[in-house]
Amino acid sequence: MIQSINPYTGEKIYEFQELSDEEIINHIEFVNQAFLDWKRTSFAYRKELMEKAATILKEKAHEYGRVIAEEMGKPIKQAIAEVEKCAWVCTYYAQNAEGFLENEYIKTDAFKSYVSYEPLGAILAVMPWNYPFWQVFRFAAPALMVGNTALLKHASNVMKCAELIEEVFTLAGFPKDVFKSLTIKSDKVEQIIKNPLVKAVTLTGSKPAGSKVASVAASEIKKSVLELGGNNAFIVLKDADIERAVKVAVNARYQNTGQSCIAAKRLLLQEEIASEFLTQYVNAVKSTKSGNPLDEDTYIGVMAREDLAEELEEQVQKSVEMGAKILCGGKRDKAYFEPTVLANVKKDMPVFKEETFGPVIAVVTFKTIEDAIELSNNSEFGLGVSVFTEDITKIRGYIKEFDEGAVFINDMVKSDPRLPFGGIKISGFGRELSHHGIKEFVNIKTVYIH
């Protein structure tokens, strides 16, 4: 059985029967069978269904948000906002997929030559629990609009969300098995990737999981897309609008109780403004409201699993032993971790070197913009960075110096259906969202007519 444990109450709330190997094989065959019809449907038809999915998500945002809050501890307001954002990505691809996938005519020696973008088949998505709806929809909306079909292996602690996501597509009128959630643990992923009917795989999660999935895919000569987290810096230069930077930096680190790949994990402050910034920042962090994820005014919930909170506690404790100073927070109670600010952080401490996947920020000061870039790039990860400054002309000259998938000036790093999302280094490869994302799982077919 696969269980969902409410991390706030510690109670078991759902239980699911794991699929047998035979059932897994059958489902893959059904999803492949569904592909053979789905790929021939028109964009107009797919668009109608995807827009219906968006409507259902909007109508049921409160109901689904509650399940997210109960299964992984996200504060209810943020959970509802997540479901509403899924409606946005569905609408975005419903309206734009056809244009993105139009034939691309290229002048050559031929009478006519062009590129035709065509679906591949059943795509496997291995997804995490931190944004249990969003991570799935940002894959599924473009994949289905292309004409692919989808198999979901969701994280084991959010299988009710997986069931509800499948419900969205069913209620929207998608043909049976165009989208199928598999109730399985991670040990079944390898055999699914190796099934000849599965054409490619995408994973969002940790480096070990990504490494394993990409290796299996590579051994079968199948494409993979990996989105594996980050250790984003949030840089505040001395000429920044401090009040706004403080506000955004709180949200950039603590929303979703810090469990986000693009969260600001390292706060880099220019020496001249460090003390003023930190006083305001610590006050703002202390005034965030922790509590029951189901309360409307809760901003910090609990972490999704107690073991994840324990791991974070270890990273903090080790860093404190090495000289980091707790300015606020630092304590854990089961899956709850106090919003924490750590100063005097050095490059060799776990809170600087490793991804901290919870409400903890590591503060480092720097002298020059060059020092800030060196600190920011001093990471195995390369997902994104935020820089706050009033001198846009000057900072634009430095953008190419950042080894990142995204550079955000005067805002937090965030995902937007219109912009590509993904990283370099061990943050992964490939892109989601925008016209780049929809072309990850297509056959880029060259057509040459003499």
Ligand code: NDP
């Ligand atoms: P995992 O990477 O273990 O889980 C993510 C998904 O991958 C889940 O569906 C999981 O299934 C599956 N998975 C895990 N191991 C394998 C494997 N060997 N083969 C195939 N699939 C696998 O993340 P955790 O939940 O353990 O979180 C640990 C850390 O991962 C976090 O602290 C954070 O650093 C990072 N992470 C990053 C995310 C991001 O947004 N980039 C999201 C979540 C986590 P199952 O649940 O059944 O194990």
